[in-house]
Amino acid sequence: MLLDDAFLVPEDAESAAGSTRLERTRRNALADVELALSWRSAQAAHTDVYAAFNLNLWRDWMPPEIEALLLDKPLGQTGGLKLAPGVLTAESNPRDVLDIPLARFNKRYRKNLVVEPRAGRFYPKGYIAGVRDIYSEDFTPFRVGAVNGETLTVDLGHPLAGHELTLSANILDIREVASERGGRAQDVQQIIAGNGPGMQARWRGQPTDFFADSPFARGDEDDDGLFYTRPRFVDHLDSTALKQVRRHYARLIAKGARVLDLMSSMNSHLDAALELSAVTGLGMNEDELAANEMLSRRVVHDLNRESRLPFPDADFDAVVCTVSVEYLVRPFEVFREVARVLRPGGKFIVTFSNRWFPPKAIGIWADLHPFERMGLVLEYFLESGRFANLKTFSLTGLPRPRDDKYASQMQWSDPVYSVWGEAV
Template sequence: MTGTPTRDPLERTSRQTLARIRFDLHWRSDDAIHTDTRVASRLDLWRDLLPSELEAEIMDRPVGHRAVHRFEPGTLVPSAREDLLRTLRPEQFQRRLASGGSVEPRAGRFYPRGILKGVEDTAGSHRGPVRVVDVHADRLAVDLNHPLAGRRLDVEVRIEAIRARGDQRGGRCTEVAELITADGPGMQARRKDQPTDFWSDDPFARLDLRPDGEFYATPRLVDHLDRTAIAEIGALYGRLIRPGARILDLMSSWHSHLPSALAPAAVIGLGMNPAELEANPILTERLVHDLNQDPRLPFADASLSAILCTVSVEYLVRPFEVFREIARVLEPGGRVVLTFSNRWFPPKVIRIWQDLHEFERPALVLDYLRESGCFGGLETWSLRGLPRPQDDKYADRLAESDPVYAVWGTRLGRSTAGL
């Protein structure tokens, strides 16, 4: 390289570097805004495949560089095609599962591609779950298009770290367009603004029929997510809730995951176990209350600025009643924020939650908000791909941090307070 200036490869990206890059995929459905974040912790800039539009924004850039590129429909994922809408005979949907259980097709729901018999792969179809469009006694319609097909997509890139590539032998090539769009994004939206049938199969049934008070009687002073995921949830709450807010931590426990800089006026914890609530240092008030037995919230109308629910919405058996109560006690302009992951207590989780794909669960929670008729500004966020803490008890089995999913909405009505 005589006559060519040298540059520290850790200062800027090059073909000889690995990079940790955060990709934020922004898109819209009929009544909601969606952001799906995928972190590529070890992107090999020599081997991995980048869309040319993103490559121009990533190569020869420093740590901290940010850029956004808009992809018109059909450029990042294949265009929506009419020939990928198929009408099938009922027996082509395999209702009997290998596990011994059974499943029925429901309109708007997604199912593994392999559940369909006699459906040939077609150029332009994707390998992920397929959507049932309509169900009749003598036929059903399915959509083999990508869940994001036909949508305008904005991709924001942020370079978070750069390090020398070193000798790399073997390994697999990552296709970045697939990394950030596959395995879920797009499934949070209704199809053509038509309601999804989440409700036909006793969706709120549970394995453990004991009263919840018995199940939660023993304190569980443990965090159910890894530290990285918890920190991301706390940062999200910090972005969405204004300082000085009067906050209800719904279905609370020994941590509320609020950032210390938030400085709320009050944090009320409503949960099932008094010892867990007592151990939560941020709470200014503690209430033991079983929402599955009595969904009424013991607060005056419009008396709260924000309501948070962390990894607990999946246990509600009367969610519509609870969400109407949330709307009643929130002041106009107040936010409700619900976060969850892919871990839960199997005996007490509702049936539909277990049946859904991870990216269908935000769609379910959005429907809870819609049913009340009291919320606007609907948004979802997902986060995947961050490295798991090395000292986490599951680090030897799971390389990535627990995924985070969030849904939030704003109470409709006139408000003089900003968020």
């Protein structure tokens, strides 16, 4: 794994009252399992974690290699499995990359919207209906590899094809199944790799064209100071997701560090056990910052008006930015500034989810697949030229807390996505 050990702990497992707990997995058992897929691109290391709850080891479909990783195992980590090409995704096939006329891309596929194809971006296959017998209702993603005049290079393969993959399992809970009565089977391959992993990497090492079409335009271009005048004393993610964010930061930030919480609010989501020597909060609302008991210093500052940070060089050991990067309209300048105020080797950790204030988010954010958003943030890091050891992390599949106000409408906890690097 990209991270040194398992991410989830047994307390994250689903409680099933009355179920008989087992010491080892077996076919007539249910298991809650953390499945962590690790891989590398030319620019970064990646770990994508899926929390597979109520995995039915008799009914759910999985390749023999993954079955062997999970069966007859005790609670805890089962080790890593290097996956041969074709086990988790289809093998890389040169026939999946082809040149087509630009006219085959239906720019008006979405009602009342004209979409121009951009190199490196993903689109539903319905945009190129008729190519290779693709039909217009096919929403499976394909990638535009390159745009060359009146010709498009498109890649129909899986975004992980060609990458060396390692799968790790961490068994959180095992319980007996009293009887089998049918039901819906899970496709383990699909839940691990079918919903985005691979989309955060560049295509063949070429920068993704996120920056055409005015990507930083917003629905509300009025003064940000007016929008943030009224304090909002609410957390923007559910409690399970926020716990995972705190845990994520605790794994990456050293005890006693000096931390800048960039675009801060009433909470910094930093674990008190880190015993940080100082936490500076930079945000837009004075009342929200005042309510944040973690902060030792508070600075009201609008990064969209003035990207220069009011701190000396090498002033911090770590900088965190939590569910806010989507509001930056000058991200390149801000990322260079963050590198300046970090000591060499200090980490900049950007974390986000799938919830935001639409009027103030940059226009491209809502158009991207969640895993493409990690790719966008990676491009911010790469463009600055000031960070090394880049990494991405995703965590999906955890159940929403039962006491959450949206629990009746949403089954899953808010996903956690993160990109980070070390200042050079």
